[in-house]
Structures are given as C-alpha cells and as structure tokens.
Amino acid sequence: MLFKRKIYNKFLAWKQEANGQKALLVEGARRIGKSTVVEEFAKNEYKSYILIDFAKAPENVKSYFQLHLNDLDTFYMLLSVQYGVQLYPRESAIIFDEVQLFPKAREAIKYLVADGRYDFLETGSLISIKENVKDIVIPSEERHLKMYPLDFEEFCWALNEAPLIPYIRDCFEKRGPLERSMHNKAMLLFMQYLLVGGMPMSIVAFLEGQKDFGKSDVEKRDILELYRNDMMKIKAQYRSKVLAIFDQIPGLLSRHEKRVVFNKIVEGSMADQYEETFFWLSESMIANECRRVSDPNVGLSLTESDTYIKCYLGDTGLLVSHAFDENELLEDEVYKQIFAGKLGLNEGMLYENVIAQMLVSNGHRLFFYTQYNAEKRRNDIEIDFIIANNSKTKYKMYPIEVKSGAKYSFESLKRFKEKYKSRIGGCYIIHPRNLIEKDDVLCIPPYMTICL
Structure with missing residues (x-):
C-alpha cells in the first residue's frame, strides 16, 4: 500500500535544480517510509535505477567502493551486472539505502557526483551520530532533506x-x-x-x-x-x-x-x-x-x-x-x-x-x-x-x-x-x-x- 507523500514534490524540485550536481540525502527516523518513497520516485522519474540496500548488500558490492572508485567505468559496469540493470547517462539513478550502515559509500558521493553520469539519492537514519561519521570526510555535494511520519x-x-x-x-x-x-x-x-x-x-x-x-x-x-x-x-x-x-x-x-x-x-x-x-x-x-x-x-x-x-x-x-x-x-x-x-x-x-x-x-x-x-x-x-x-x-x-x-x-x-x-x-x-x-x-x- 503506497501513500502520497508531500516530500515527493521536493524530490522533483531537487532533480530539476541540482541537475546531477548534488546528491539528495533523505534522513529520518526508522520506519517512516523513506526507502519506499525514494524508490517510487526513482521508478517514476528515471529510465532505470539501482537500489543498494546496505542493510543486506553483499560484501563484493561493498568492495567496489574500496577497489574501483579510481576507475568509475569499471565501478558502474560491476554495479550494472550485479543488479541486472542497464544504466543510462543522465537518465538513471542510484540509491544508497540505509547509507549510515556503510559510511564509505557516503564518502564516495564526492567523486560519483563529480563524474556527473547519474543522479544519486541516499536514505538513512542516525546520519549525524558520531559513530557513523567518525572515519569519513562528509561530502559537501549533498542536499539534505528531513522526512517525518505522515502528517x-x-x-x-x-x-x-x-x-x-x-x-x-x-x-x-x-x-x-x-x-x-x-x-x-x-x-x-x-x-x-x-x-x-x-x-x-x-x-x-x-x-x-x-x-x-x-x-x-x-x-x-x-x-x-x-x-x-x-x-x-x-x-x-x-x-x-x-x-x-x-x-x-x-x-x-x-x-x-x-x-x-x-x-x-x-x-x-x-x-x-x-x-x-x-x-x-x-x-x-x-x-x-x-x-x-x-x-x-x-x-x-x-x-x-x-x-x-x-x-x-x-x-x-x-x-x-x-x-x-x-x-x-x-x-x-x-x-x-x-x-x-x-x-x-x-x-x-x-x-x-x-x-x-x-x-x-x-x-x-x-x-x-x-x-x-x-x-x-x-x-x-x-x-x-x-x-x-x-x-x-x-x-x-x-x-x-x-x-x-x-x-x-x-x-x-x-x-x-x-x-x-x-x-x-x-x-x-x-x-x-x-x-x-x-x-x-x-x-x-x-x-x-x-x-x-
């Protein structure tokens, strides 16, 4: 059961205004529907999308962030094969779901946004808690949006x-x-x-x-x-x-x-x-x-x-x-x-x-x-x-x-x-x-x- 959410219009505004220059970070408490509305947005507004859920992402996917950020052609090729999704420059989105569980992916946003091929959306809870940011450089290429339970x-x-x-x-x-x-x-x-x-x-x-x-x-x-x-x-x-x-x-x-x-x-x-x-x-x-x-x-x-x-x-x-x-x-x-x-x-x-x-x-x-x-x-x-x-x-x-x-x-x-x-x-x-x-x-x- 999907519910209409006001934040969807803010996603549309970000897509138009940022034009790939900033990732969108959606933060809020657990179980308020962040992942659902972000995936629905990607499904409706892009030709294709990949959703990486770091609560259950396999270790080989996490290793891509360690081994291949200097070779983004290979990085995107591996993601495309892993998730069985063809990516289209400027027409595809990649979602980092529960990004607080793998801070290295959040740190990588700086390089991925600079590359400019795809739009990036992140969802997370406890984003600013010390344990989740202590070993990474916080990217400035993020636009933050707070999400709440249904009003x-x-x-x-x-x-x-x-x-x-x-x-x-x-x-x-x-x-x-x-x-x-x-x-x-x-x-x-x-x-x-x-x-x-x-x-x-x-x-x-x-x-x-x-x-x-x-x-x-x-x-x-x-x-x-x-x-x-x-x-x-x-x-x-x-x-x-x-x-x-x-x-x-x-x-x-x-x-x-x-x-x-x-x-x-x-x-x-x-x-x-x-x-x-x-x-x-x-x-x-x-x-x-x-x-x-x-x-x-x-x-x-x-x-x-x-x-x-x-x-x-x-x-x-x-x-x-x-x-x-x-x-x-x-x-x-x-x-x-x-x-x-x-x-x-x-x-x-x-x-x-x-x-x-x-x-x-x-x-x-x-x-x-x-x-x-x-x-x-x-x-x-x-x-x-x-x-x-x-x-x-x-x-x-x-x-x-x-x-x-x-x-x-x-x-x-x-x-x-x-x-x-x-x-x-x-x-x-x-x-x-x-x-x-x-x-x-x-x-x-x-x-x-x-x-x-």
Whole structure:
C-alpha cells in the first residue's frame, strides 16, 4: 500500500535544480517510509535505477567502493551486472539505502557526483551520530532533506478524505468555523490520527484491519522495539541515559510542567550530563525536543536554555503504545475514553505531543516559555509553544497554548501577550472546539495546526 507523500514534490524540485550536481540525502527516523518513497520516485522519474540496500548488500558490492572508485567505468559496469540493470547517462539513478550502515559509500558521493553520469539519492537514519561519521570526510555535494511520519494532511489522503483539507485551509484563512458536521468529521479524523499516528505500517494495519486500533498497535510496538534495539547499540557511556529518557517520555509528559527534571532521573544528575543523550534522540528523529527561551525575540534560539527541555515522541501514535501496555489499552478502554474526551491528564499529554509533531512537520523548531513568580512561588506564565515567521526585518512571534478540554482559561497567554505585545503577530489556542476568535486570540481546532 503506497501513500502520497508531500516530500515527493521536493524530490522533483531537487532533480530539476541540482541537475546531477548534488546528491539528495533523505534522513529520518526508522520506519517512516523513506526507502519506499525514494524508490517510487526513482521508478517514476528515471529510465532505470539501482537500489543498494546496505542493510543486506553483499560484501563484493561493498568492495567496489574500496577497489574501483579510481576507475568509475569499471565501478558502474560491476554495479550494472550485479543488479541486472542497464544504466543510462543522465537518465538513471542510484540509491544508497540505509547509507549510515556503510559510511564509505557516503564518502564516495564526492567523486560519483563529480563524474556527473547519474543522479544519486541516499536514505538513512542516525546520519549525524558520531559513530557513523567518525572515519569519513562528509561530502559537501549533498542536499539534505528531513522526512517525518505522515502528517495529518497525508493521513487524510491515506483515508481518502483529501477534499476536506482545502475546506479546512479556506476556513482558517477566512477565520471562520467549519460547518458543524464537517468539524465533527475533521475531529474524528484527527482523533484517529492521534491514536494511529503517521508511521506507514501502523496506518496500513489500521486500514487493512477495517480500522482496527489493535492491529495498528501491534505494528507500533514492533517499531518501538526496533528503536530500543538501536539504542542498545549506542556506546556504553551514554546508552543507559538515552534508554532512561526514552522510557520516561510518557511520564514526563504526564506531569503539569512536562519538562525534564534531570535530578529526578538519577539523583544528583545535571543537564550537561545529558547533552549527548538529547543529541542522539534528536538526531535519530525519534524524539522532538522543545527548549525554553528566556527572552523571546528575533532568533528564538539565541536565548534557548539547555537546562529546560521538554521531550516529545516523534510520532504520537507510538506514544500511545509507549504509554499504555496492551492490557491497559483494552481493559481501561483507552481508545473509548479518548474519543469521549474522558482520559484526563493523559489526553492532555497526547494532545500536546501531536501538536508538537504537527509543528515540526511544518518546519518549525520547538520552543516554550515560562516565567516564575517568586511571590506566588509558581510559574504565572506558561506558554506551550512559540513559533516565529523568521523574518529578519519584520520579525513576529506567535505563542500557542494547547487545551485538550472544552473548558479552560487563558490568563497565562494574556499576561504573555501584554508583556511582549510589540513582538507578537498573533496568539493561538488549540482546543477541541470549532474555530472562534475572542480577545484577539484565535482559538482553533487541532486539525487546523496544519495551517500554522
């Protein structure tokens, strides 16, 4: 089962613009569909292609990179014979799949691109992890593209609900609510997305099982086990810390503040001891990290803090399976409670995680803001996310609060708005109800996050 992916159009743009002068490196977490969409692109857009999967490439193929890079005629002839594919200059593509498993192939890109005969595409996970780059010269002849699980729009395409998306975007632009039945339909799709997630195999199982969440859950648990196996291969000095943070993500997100309190992971531990941990989780794209900014202004990253971090799972469907064991999902009727809006704190955790996922898919880095009030001995301003328009001359930021319930207050957002009003382009509350505007705050349903 193939799904339409937005990244395909970016492949087309690369093919036209790069014209063989740069390889395309597609990186992302395991099992998000990188290999599938890259091979589909090569099949559709080239006269022929060769796919070298370094997870199972024979040793003689790997030896070509050691022995024949100085004689590319022989190099390409051997690949052509090995894979039974005729190559055509400027009309064929060669794919290096799971290139992180054989870094020498990635290093060879410099010479292969310079030769100019064929287009090269690479896919990989953990591309920037030290173990995968320590013995090679990183080629500058690469264009990097990050790929994520299916976003909500792609999920709707997969469920044959494509016509709903332009209507959602139109309502957002006009700042008007969806017609009631359409809002209910969009919310039903959103809740399915929250539970199933955007991992292709989870969606396939869900659809082939006639929308059976249990079938989807089995696939998601297999993916989580795969991630855990990857973590077991990490260097010993920080393996246990990566596993500790990964295992505690549901618990961290269940708390009110949601941020990582390092000395609660291991007593006496400090933030700087977890630097490599968060680098690994972020670079593997298993997790989306969100850092606090102390003075939100031009360039949010300039005032980000390494000691205040929230850690979201890269796919919310995986978070559901990570947070609840199989028995809990059934015995506690988790799916039923989520659809009824009665899961309480855990539902807030899932809501915030899925909004983080949708913002990252839209190209945003994640930042949050808190202000501590010494007199009240608590935070009196808490903003879940801040995004920016990234303009260097007309900079504006957009604070976002996420509310999983229909009843809420937004005093915190009002205080933030008053404090930084000259820097703010607009304020958003994301809630389960239809679109409404009040006190210059645009309150939007979660499916409209695709419009931000």
